[in-house]
Amino acid sequence: MAENQKGSSDFMDEDGGDRFPVGMRVLAVDDDRTCLKVLENMLRSCQYHVTTTTNSIKALEMLRMNRNKFDLVISDVKMPDMDGFKLLELVGLEMDLPVIMLSGHKDKELVMKGVIHGACDYLLKPVRIEELQNIWQHVVRKKIDRKDHNKTSASIEETSNMAGEGSHGIGSENNSDQIIKVDRKRKEQSEEREEDDDDDNRAEDEEPSSQKKPRLVWDAELHRKFVDAVNRLGLDNAVPKKILDLMNVEGLTRENVASHLQKFRLGLRKATQQGNQVATAFGGVSDPYLQMGSADGYRDFCTPYGSRRISSTTLPSYASGGIYCGLNSPSGSTIGGIGSSLAQWRQAQSQNTTNPINLVRNYQLSMFSANQSSSLLPGTPTSVDLNRFQQSNCTTGIRQVSPFDNSNGFTLPSAFPDHKPAIGKTNNSLFGLSSNHLLFQGNLVPPTHNSGAFRNHSSLGSSPVNTETFDTGISSSSNVSEYNERWQSTAQLSNFPSNSLPLNEAFDSNQLPHNSVKFSSSTSHIGNSPADFSSISDNAVPLEDALGELNCQGGLLGNIIQQQRWEDHKQDYSENMSNTFNSENSLSFPNGHNSYLGHSLNQNNTVDASLVGQMNDARMKLNDACILQQMTSQEGLDQGNFAYLDDIISEMNKQV
DNA sequence: ACGTAAATAT
DNA sequence: AATATTTACG
Numbered sequence: 069m070a071e072n073q074k075g076s077s078d079f080m081d082e083d084g085g086d087r088f089p090v091g092m093r094v095l096a097v098d099d100d101r102t103c104l105k106v107l108e109n110m111l112r113s114c115q116y117h118v119t120t121t122t123n124s125i126k127a128l129e130m131l132r133m134n135r136n137k138f139d140l141v142i143s144d145v146k147m148p149d150m151d152g153f154k155l156l157e158l159v160g161l162e163m164d165l166p167v168i169m170l171s172g173h174k175d176k177e178l179v180m181k182g183v184i185h186g187a188c189d190y191l192l193k194p195v196r197i198e199e200l201q202n203i204w205q206h207v208v209r210k211k212i213d214r215k216d217h218n219k220t221s222a223s224i225e226e227t228s229n230m231a232g233e234g235s236h237g238i239g240s241e242n243n244s245d246q247i248i249k250v251d252r253k254r255k256e257q258s259e260e261r262e263e264d265d266d267d268d269n270r271a272e273d274e275e276p277s278s279q280k281k282p283r284l285v286w287d288a289e290l291h292r293k294f295v296d297a298v299n300r301l302g303l304d305n306a307v308p309k310k311i312l313d314l315m316n317v318e319g320l321t322r323e324n325v326a327s328h329l330q331k332f333r334l335g336l337r338k339a340t341q342q343g344n345q346v347a348t349a350f351g352g353v354s355d356p357y358l359q360m361g362s363a364d365g366y367r368d369f370c371t372p373y374g375s376r377r378i379s380s381t382t383l384p385s386y387a388s389g390g391i392y393c394g395l396n397s398p399s400g401s402t403i404g405g406i407g408s409s410l411a412q413w414r415q416a417q418s419q420n421t422t423n424p425i426n427l428v429r430n431y432q433l434s435m436f437s438a439n440q441s442s443s444l445l446p447g448t449p450t451s452v453d454l455n456r457f458q459q460s461n462c463t464t465g466i467r468q469v470s471p472f473d474n475s476n477g478f479t480l481p482s483a484f485p486d487h488k489p490a491i492g493k494t495n496n497s498l499f500g501l502s503s504n505h506l507l508f509q510g511n512l513v514p515p516t517h518n519s520g521a522f523r524n525h526s527s528l529g530s531s532p533v534n535t536e537t538f539d540t541g542i543s544s545s546s547n548v549s550e551y552n553e554r555w556q557s558t559a560q561l562s563n564f565p566s567n568s569l570p571l572n573e574a575f576d577s578n579q580l581p582h583n584s585v586k587f588s589s590s591t592s593h594i595g596n597s598p599a600d601f602s603s604i605s606d607n608a609v610p611l612e613d614a615l616g617e618l619n620c621q622g623g624l625l626g627n628i629i630q631q632q633r634w635e636d637h638k639q640d641y642s643e644n645m646s647n648t649f650n651s652e653n654s655l656s657f658p659n660g661h662n663s664y665l666g667h668s669l670n671q672n673n674t675v676d677a678s679l680v681g682q683m684n685d686a687r688m689k690l691n692d693a694c695i696l697q698q699m700t701s702q703e704g705l706d707q708g709n710f711a712y713l714d715d716i717i718s719e720m721n722k723q724v
Numbered sequence: 725a726c727g728t729a730a731a732t733a734t
Numbered sequence: 735a736a737t738a739t740t741t742a743c744g
C-alpha cells in the first residue's frame with residue numbers, strides 16, 4: 069500500500085489526523101523470515117505501510133538512509149549480527165524513532181533491558197493483531213514528548229509549527245524572529261540500500277517521527293541583531309551564549325549563534341587576509357578586483373544577480389584614476405563629534421541597519437578587505453570588519469533572499485519599520501563622519517547635475533541598456549545628460565523591481581537628512597576627463613555603511629572618495645581635488661544600488677577594464693583609509709594615526 | 725560552554 | 735561546486 073504513504077505524512081497534523089494510523093510507516097525486523105512474514109501481514113492488515121528486513125544491520129542502514137521515512141520500528145530481540153537491543157539503542161541514539169521490541173521470551177530481564185534501552189513497548193511473540201493495532205500510539209507519544217522537550221529546552225515560539233510537526237519551523241514572515249524547531253539527530257548515511265522483502269521506498273514525505281532541525285536562515289534582521297550583539301560585547305567577549313542573550317530571539321539556540329559566529333569570524337579572517345594581500349599588491353596589481361573575487365571566496369562580487377565578470381586580461385592599469393580618501397580630517401569639529409561613545413555608534417548602527425535601504429545595501433554590497441585593521445589593532449575588530457562580514461553575507465544572502473525580490477516574501481517596508489533616530493545626529497558622527505560627506509570624485513564618472521538623476525525610469529524595464537558609454541575609460545566627453553540617462557537606466561534596470569518602491573525617491577537628496585553620510589562626487593578635472601558623477605546617499609549611514617557604499621561605488625565607478633573634511637587637507641594631498649567638491653549638483657544615489665551598476669557594467673563588455681582595475685584600487689585604498697579612520701575614531705587616536713592616513717592618501721595620489 | 729571540524733542541506 | 739547550517743567532539 070504504497071499509496072497510503074501520502075496520508076502518513078500528514079497523519080500527525082491536525083488536519084491529517086483523521087487518517088493517521090493508516091499508512092504509518094513501519095519497519096519490521098526479524099531474522100526469522102516466517103515470523104517476519106506473519107508480522108508483516110498483520111501490520112499490513114492494520115493499514116500500516118510496512119517495510120521488512122531480516123537483517124538488523126540492514127535495518128539500521130535503511131533507517132539511516134531514509135531518515136524521516138519511517139515512523140516506527142518493530143524489531144525482534146534475538147538476531148544475529150546485531151540484536152534488537154543494539155538496534156534499539158542505535159535507533160534511539162540516531163533517530164529517535166519509537167521502537168517496539170518483539171521477543172519470544174518474557175524474561176523480566178529482557179523486558180527490562182528493552183525498556184532501559186528505550187523500547188517504547190515490548191511485545192511477546194506470538195503477537196496478536198490487536199496489539200499491533202495500537203502501536204501507532206507510540207508514534208504519537210514520541211511526537212508529543214519531543215514537542216514538550218523542545219518547549220522546555222528552548223522556547224519554540226511556533227507552537228503551531230510544532231503541532232504541524234513536520235512543518236518547517238522558520239517563520240520568516242516576520243523578519244525579526246526565526247523559529248527553530250524540533251531537533252533531531254542526524255547521522256551519517258551509508259549509501260547502499262538493500263533488498264528487503266518488499267517495498268521499502270517511500271516518497272519523501274516529511275514528517276514522520278524523526279526529522280532534522282529546520283535550517284535557520286540568517287536573514288538581514290537576524291544578522292543585524294547578531295552584529296549588534298557582537299558589537300556590544302566586543303569581539304573578544306562575544307561568545308555564543310552572550311550573543312544569544314543579547315539577541316533575544318525566541319527559538320534561536322546557542323548552537324545557531326555559535327555557528328553563525330563561526331562563520332562570522334571566518335569572514336573576518338578572510339577579510340583581513342584579503343586585505344593584506346591587497347596591501348601587498350597595493351601599488352602593482354592591476355586587477356585586484358578579480359583577485360578578490362576569486363581569492364576571497366566572495367564570488368559574484370557586486371554582481372549578485374549576474375554572473376558576468378570583467379575579464380582580467382583586459383584590465384590595463386588605470387593611469388588617470390586616483391583615489392583620495394580623506395576621511396574626516398583629524399582636526400575640526402568632526403573630531404569633537406567623534407567623541408561619541410561606541411555605544412552610541414552601536415545604536416546608530418543598529419538603527420541604520422534597520423533602515424530598509426541599508427539593509428538592501430548590505431545585501432548587495434560585497435565585502436572588501438580591510439587589511440590594516442588587524443595589524444593596527446590586533447584583536448580589535450573594527451566595525452568595518454563587522455560590516456564586511458555583513459557584506460559578505462549579502463552576496464550569498466542575495467542568493468537566498470533577494471531584498472528586491474518580493475517573491476521571497478521579503479518585504480522591505482514592513483520588514484524594516486522605521487526606527488526613531490534615538491541618536492539622531494549623533495548617528496553619523498560616529499567616525500567623525502557626521503555631517504560630512506564622502507565625496508566621490510572620479511574622472512570617469514558621468515556628469516550629473518540633476519539631483520533627481522537617479523530616479524526611477526520605469527521605461528527601463530528589462531531591456532538591456534546601452535552602456536557603451538561606460539567605455540568612458542578616460543575620454544568621456546559624452547554629454548552629461550546622456551550619462552545620467554544611462555546610469556539611471558542601468559542602475560534601474562538591474563536594481564529596482566518593477567513593482568518596488570522607488571527607493572530612489574526615498575533617497576532623493578532633497579529629502580535626505582543632513583547628518584547622513586553622503587557620497588558626492590562632482591565634476592572631476594583630474595586627468596582629462598571632465599566626467600562628473602556625484603551621488604549622495606543621504607541616509608544617515610554610519611561610516612560602516614558608508615564604507616560599503618564606497619566600496620561599491622568606488623569599485624564600480626572607480627574613483628575617489630573624499631570627505632568634506634578632506635578639503636582641509638586636500639591641498640596637501642592633492643591639487644586635483646580642489647574645487648571638485650560640490651555636493652550641490654550631486655544626485656542622490658540610493659544606497660546599495662551601486663552594485664547594480666557594477667552588475668550592469670559587467671554585463672557590458674564595453675566597460676573599460678582599466679576602469680575596473682582602478683576602481684578596485686580605489687576601493688581598497690578607500691577601505692584602508694576608512695578603516696583607519698574608523699579605528700582612529702574608536703581609539704581616539706585620530707591625530708596619531710593620521711600619518712598613516714596620509715600615507716594612504718599619498719599612495720593614492722601617486723596613482724593619480 | 726566553546727571552538728573547530730565534519731556532515732549535510734541548499 | 736560552493737556555501738551555509740547543523741552536528742559531533744575534544
